[in-house]
Amino acid sequence: MTHDEINEAVAEIQLSETFSKLVDLSQTVPVNTNDKEELKTALTTCIMEMVRGLDNNRIHFDSDNDKAMFHGLLTVCLTIVFDGKVNAEKMSMQ
Secondary structure, eight states: OOHHHHHHHHHHHTTOHHHHHHHHHHTTOOSOTTSHHHHHHHHHHHHHHHHHHHHTTOSOOSSHHHHHHHHHHHHHHHHHHTTTOOOHHHHOOO
């Protein structure tokens, strides 16, 4: 997305209850997102809980697009945690 597209998207969802909650939570997040290791620790924690939620059917999607975007977000987080070097072979449990 371009900078203008991002601004348009933000303007579109500013009235969202979820967006408002995220903005409020971001004001008190106990993570220094400018510190790479703190950010990676926070993302790892979130990834683990989201994966557990998905694996245990606690997270449900009504559309394929919602599911794809959620998985896309988790993929970006995983890539950040592993500095862009995710080794699928080493991570595979199969």
